[in-house]
Amino acid sequence: MNKYSAQTDQSSHKNVLYKVIYTVICSVFALSVLVMFGTTTEQINNKLPTKGLKDQNFLNKVNYQVSINKPKKSPVVVLEETDFHGRPLTASCTTCHSTRQPNNTLNDSSKLDEFHPDLILNHGQLSCMSCHNAGDYDKLKLANGQTLDYTNVMQLCAQCHGPQHRDYQNGSHGGMQGYWDLSKGPRVRNNCTDCHNPHTPAFQKFRPVFPPDRDLTQEHSFLIDVKSKSIKGNIVEIQENE
Amino acid sequence: MSEESKHSLPVINNGMSRRTLLKGVGATLGASSFAIAIAPIAQWAKDTSVDEFLQQHYKELSSSDLDQVITRLEQDAKDKYGADVTIRDHQPLPDVQFAYALNLSICIGCRRCAEACHQENNHDRATSNSYIRVLEMDKGSLNLEHGKVNYDHPVPADDKFYMPVQCQQCENAPCVNVCPVEATWQEEDGIVVVDYNWCIGCRYCEAACPYHARRFNWKKPEIPKQEINPKQGYLSNRIRPQGVVEKCHFCLHRTRQGQLPACLEACPTGARVFGNVLDPDSEIRWVLENKRVFVLKEELGTKPRFFYFFDE
Numbered sequence: 001m002n003k004y005s006a007q008t009d010q011s012s013h014k015n016v017l018y019k020v021i022y023t024v025i026c027s028v029f030a031l032s033v034l035v036m037f038g039t040t041t042e043q044i045n046n047k048l049p050t051k052g053l054k055d056q057n058f059l060n061k062v063n064y065q066v067s068i069n070k071p072k073k074s075p076v077v078v079l080e081e082t083d084f085h086g087r088p089l090t091a092s093c094t095t096c097h098s099t100r101q102p103n104n105t106l107n108d109s110s111k112l113d114e115f116h117p118d119l120i121l122n123h124g125q126l127s128c129m130s131c132h133n134a135g136d137y138d139k140l141k142l143a144n145g146q147t148l149d150y151t152n153v154m155q156l157c158a159q160c161h162g163p164q165h166r167d168y169q170n171g172s173h174g175g176m177q178g179y180w181d182l183s184k185g186p187r188v189r190n191n192c193t194d195c196h197n198p199h200t201p202a203f204q205k206f207r208p209v210f211p212p213d214r215d216l217t218q219e220h221s222f223l224i225d226v227k228s229k230s231i232k233g234n235i236v237e238i239q240e241n242e
Numbered sequence: 243m244s245e246e247s248k249h250s251l252p253v254i255n256n257g258m259s260r261r262t263l264l265k266g267v268g269a270t271l272g273a274s275s276f277a278i279a280i281a282p283i284a285q286w287a288k289d290t291s292v293d294e295f296l297q298q299h300y301k302e303l304s305s306s307d308l309d310q311v312i313t314r315l316e317q318d319a320k321d322k323y324g325a326d327v328t329i330r331d332h333q334p335l336p337d338v339q340f341a342y343a344l345n346l347s348i349c350i351g352c353r354r355c356a357e358a359c360h361q362e363n364n365h366d367r368a369t370s371n372s373y374i375r376v377l378e379m380d381k382g383s384l385n386l387e388h389g390k391v392n393y394d395h396p397v398p399a400d401d402k403f404y405m406p407v408q409c410q411q412c413e414n415a416p417c418v419n420v421c422p423v424e425a426t427w428q429e430e431d432g433i434v435v436v437d438y439n440w441c442i443g444c445r446y447c448e449a450a451c452p453y454h455a456r457r458f459n460w461k462k463p464e465i466p467k468q469e470i471n472p473k474q475g476y477l478s479n480r481i482r483p484q485g486v487v488e489k490c491h492f493c494l495h496r497t498r499q500g501q502l503p504a505c506l507e508a509c510p511t512g513a514r515v516f517g518n519v520l521d522p523d524s525e526i527r528w529v530l531e532n533k534r535v536f537v538l539k540e541e542l543g544t545k546p547r548f549f550y551f552f553d554e
Binding site for chain 1: 352354497500507509517532553
């Protein structure tokens with residue numbers, strides 16, 4: 001062995017030593033990060049394709065807004081009478097209700113015989129005044145008695161539907177349109193009342209559109225030849241719940 | 243895994259030309275199955291220009307080559323369909339890894355997503371093709387084999403739930419592994435793409451996909467001029483030639499510009515969540531961290547980027 005190669009040997013020993021130290025430092029660091037943010041990092045790594053999944057230091061450049069559809073300031077009642085253009089006349093709620101004694105206990109829409117003939121309430125066991133404001137029919141009311149504009153109706157829904165509201169705020173309920181990347185464009189979101197009528201909130205049934213191609217259907221009558229064990233997670237629970 | 247074992251066919255080296263390759267495939271398959279596999283090519287080859295046939299693999303095209311190809315394709319759309327289209331070559335965005343999640347407690351099976359895909363991606367009108375299939379399944383049953391696709395009654399039906407299935411953009415994609423010509427691959431942002439001008443239409447990928455997410459163009463897509471979506475991507479929704487395989491590409495011509503996929507925007511129920519998992523504040527990340535998500539056929543080790551979940 002000549003001098004030269006001996007030297008390189010030595011330096012490669014050194015390299016190994018550096019590598020060991022480096023690895024130790026790294027793992028200590030990684031461990032402490034894990035302890036701090038542990039569960040989340042771990043969870044994601046289990047679920048996701050591993051490639052390239054590391055937290056970036058996101059400088060979330062948000063150049064555009066998320067806007068939420070808002071209903072009209074306050075609803076009106078469409079009357080049978082028409083104006084001279086033949087358009088139906090409308091009346092604001094206070095037109096009548098500022099002079100009427102409010103009925104604070106009504107919770108059954110079938111008892112409405114004087115007016116609001118078509119209105120159906122089918123929303124838990126709520127009474128009209130769970131949401132409407134006896135002091136001002138052009139406004140809503142929160143559980144704590146606070147007056148609320150119709151435009152902020154989501155606050156009303158949120159107070160009784162916490163989980164859905166949380167999901168909504170995190171984008172997994174209620175849908176959206178526009179840009180996932182707010183540095184490139186804006187996003188529009190639905191209001192709860194775009195999808196749920198406050199009086200009959202159950203989501204409406206749809207007739208399915210766009211029947212699949214018959215050839216396709218026959219080709220794989222369908223399809224996923226999985227055994228039940230291949231599906232992990234909540235389906236199994238759903239099974240038990242049903 | 244060695245290169246050899248990854249491919250079910252003898253590995254095709256880059257040096258091999260496309261013509262020798264076709265021969266090679268024939269040799270390993272035996273004459274009759276080769277004839278079947280290759281039939282579509284024989285069919286459309288006569289309508290194919292020499293330029294088209296000799297076009298290089300997308301990944302090897304220089305940017306000026308690609309410009310030429312795109313100009314030619316735009317001109318093609320004008321000649322064959324009478325439509326003015328713009329084809330762009332959308333590149334993956336830096337620091338972006340896409341993922342998709344679908345809330346099965348919310349989906350009602352209305353198939354608006356499949357319809358939106360059909361329109362967005364310039365599918366053949368006559369066959370009502372779409373990259374999305376919606377399965378109607380019995381609640382409390384896991385028998386996906388009996389999932390029904392051609393249901394036609396108001397939805398959601400009691401005792402049913404609905405599961406839209408599209409390309410799962412697997413990290414370990416069987417379709418990519420079996421492609422004998424490397425006409426399909428996974429991009430940096432996780433989207434598995436197809437080079438429609440390189441695909442030889444052998445349909446191995448279609449057979450390999452455990453999710454039945456790939457579609458084969460049996461004929462030249464027919465779309466009325468005014469219905470053609472003119473905003474097109476080279477690797478996504480440009481009108482595909484006959485005889486090639488295609489699949490969902492997460493609407494990369496939209497999503498690589500920051501927009502949401504067409505199927506998500508069309509969903510009237512809000513069941514779909516899409517975004518960049520590397521962004522800790524993203525909606526998709528919230529779902530992955532806070533909902534109990536699962537993937538289809540996990541045991542196959544395909545590592546999908548498409549997740550399903552139920553609200554608890």
